[in-house]
Amino acid sequence: MVIILLAVTQIKGKAQDALSTIEQTIADIFEQYQQEVEEELDFNNFLEDLLFVAENPIDLNRATREELEKLPFLSDIQIENILYYLYQFGPMQTIYELQLIDGLDMTDIRRMLPFVVVHPLKKENPKLYWHDLLNYGKNDLYIRLDRKLETKRGYLSISPEKNSDVSSKPYLGDPFYNSIKYRYHFRDKIYFGFTTEKDPGEPFLDKIQTNYDFLSGYLQLNNIGKFKTIILGDYRANFGQGLVLRQEFSMGKSSYVMNVIPRGSGLKKYSSTDEYNFFRGLGTTLQLGNTEISAFYSNKQIDGDTIQGCFSSIYKTGYHRTSNEFKKKKTVNQQVVGGNLTYYFPHLQIGATVVHTLFNHFLEKEETTYNHFYFSGNQQTTGGINYRFRWKKLNFFGETALSNHFSWATLNGCFFSPFSLLDIVVLYRNYSPDYDTFYANAFSESTRINNEKGMYLGAELRPIKNWKFSAYADSYRFSWVKYRVDAPSFGNDYLLQVDFSPSRMVNMFWRLRYEEKQENLSQDTSIMSFVVPLRKASLRYQLNYVAGNFSFRTVLEGNLAQKSEEASWTYGLTAYQDLSYEFRSFPLRLDFRYQFFDATSYENRVYAYEKDVLYAFSIPMNYGLGSRYYLNLRYKFNHQLSCWLKFAQTVYADGRTTIGSGYELIQGNRKSDIRFLLHYKF
């Protein structure tokens, strides 16, 4: 009985550790990334993959590189070291052997524990039987409902005297967000699922929109004979370093300074709610000995502002709230065909990827200086060769790609671990201004993979027990003008992070970042804008501690920004306290945060990752003066049914009487969100 209780406690603890580790990883990686891209990020697949690994831990003694790459907090050197240890000493007898592996400190091991085992939990029968699929397959149903409590301008009648006329409201639908997700999986063999979504303001079940605005579904079969993967429906494709094709998140600059190359190659089911970035059709990967061959075809309608058989841009937000947005819906047909061939040798991996895209309309961009080299036309072919090889202590990686008119891009780098306490990575990239392809997503400063050359140097040092020093320096140059930068420009970015983990219950870090890049400065007196340096320095102190069923996080962050040499420095400050508590005798967990922010200038804006209902994410950007707080509750009715509820509110104290702009404008100084999610497992 005692053993059962202990096991249950351990599993429960592990599940909680997994979620905490995932949340911390997302915060570490995406907070900085969000700051750079300033668009809504899609973490769904990232979270789904990690939750799957938490439920089906990796057996370290049989782990492949591909499996270990699913753990984003491990660097490539650490993965190499784990594999090398297993190769050198054979299977591990206990999980404690992880401490003997070079380059893994206690923080890394603690992060790994929820996701790995030394022996498989149970032996799997490789054969498939219908009754196994029905009886042992896992089903998950998620129903989510969100709403902002304040009324946005888009929901108000434009002409007050015509209040009764519903069509006079700019937004055609109601302010509720709703999504339904169904997932089925049988081990790692079969995945099936569908997703429906309605964004706030979109019409639903009426004359304009008779069902959900977004519908998506997939069926993925793994390891069926020679077929490693067969996918039907919606999926994503990722190959090489991302210069040709990567639709999932690609690692970039973050406090995980060694994690600079993307993880997880191949074709993968698409289960998120992003309405643009996926393929719809058929894909397959064939494994023939050391060779993998992938081929895929996609045919889907995408949104564009089509006029007289041409369109000037692809509309990627997925919002269809107003009649103008509705007119853009599914107006362009996009067909994509492509493939990848990868050879695996003991110390070498080499692959080639080709993608061809065909539109039924001509993409004719609105010509400006910054987009002079952007793609125009109705078809594009991109191809690239990628490699990885190990030579002694050096791990080389890279990819070189060509697109239409022989525009090119190359990325090459090397990991090096001169001794076990130190890891170094060097990465050089050079993307020509005219290299503009639709699905590239590789290491870069900007979101578009073109018009950039730069050198990145990262290092991680573990000189003393419980201490870790991470640093990177990145220097980059844009040889052509960019959006809001009317001249060739350059920039430098530096980060230093010191982690200290005195015990299992307490850890903290100090993160110092300095960035200098160039931007346009528009002044009333100048005829045209001129380019000036924008400097920003930030310092964050974060403290995490656990005491019994309580866990706490205290964060203090300050930044300074200067726009142009003559301008004065402006500051931004934020401080917040998180408190989480899981009741012992009651299946309720609560997360509470109170945050204060004081960042009067947009350049000083601050970001903070928030806990949320499952599969919802928020890293809200705050600037101005005010406070924000949220309460996130999770209640488990039983082992099948659970629900989440979150309430968050931002209150500004800088005298503003409205928040936002355009149809998103809210009257008052408060904005409030409420979210609800129901999860049913069967």
Place this chain on the structure above:
Amino acid sequence: MKKHFCLFFVLSFSSLIFSQISYIVPSSASIANTSVSNTHEWTAFQNPAMLGYGENSEIGLQYENRFLLSQISTSSFQALIATPVVNSDISLSYFGYSFYHEIIGAVGFGRNFSNKFSLGLRFNYYAAYFSASNSYRGILFPHLGFSYRFTPNFSIGCSAFNPFQMNIKTETAEKQIPSVFSIGSEYYFTPELIWLTQLDKEISSNYRIATGFEYQMLKAISVKIGAYTAGYLVPCLGMGLNFGNLKLDFNAELHPLLGLNSFVALRHSFRK
């Protein structure tokens, strides 16, 4: 009328240069008002998490004479009830004069969890008298507090007074209630010498940075020295007298522009 006009002028002027608009929050017995992480001292209307560290029930009175003006001085009463499960307090404070005055009443709860950390929550009811309408207007708002003890010598604390920025709205005006976010640390060099630091931000006012040392010279006497800045650097001095169950605290600060601010607190504890 002349008196009221002068008073109005002084109040307006002091509110401009005295960084915090948090008059209504009575000061604490901690030097330079560094109470947010002061684990050995509980004061009404300060970090409610400190309630959790209280070992004995207490009752006390305090008076703060702000810049030698009785009209803007605060008088407070406080009582702590210590129980094995949760400690609670009741407090009341008055500030103002017949034509305008403010009253806060509060009931708080705090608990110390295994001497590792303490959590506190206080419900404040604030009421102001508006002579124009000859009526009181009030509002209820919380005060959240937290303190974490890293080691027996070092702890941090933070609190949020009126975290949701509740204000009183009348037909003619809006009365802003201070919303104060505080964070600070406490360090014991020796059991007799404590170093306290604190950063306060009232949402519409300047930052206030404060630090102070408290030294227990003799069993019955302690001295305090500190300073805070919020535009002006304000030196602070204080003294504590301990007569068994009775404790008397004197604090004084000298604002370079507004002058002397003095504070006295008398407390009686009911030792178990």
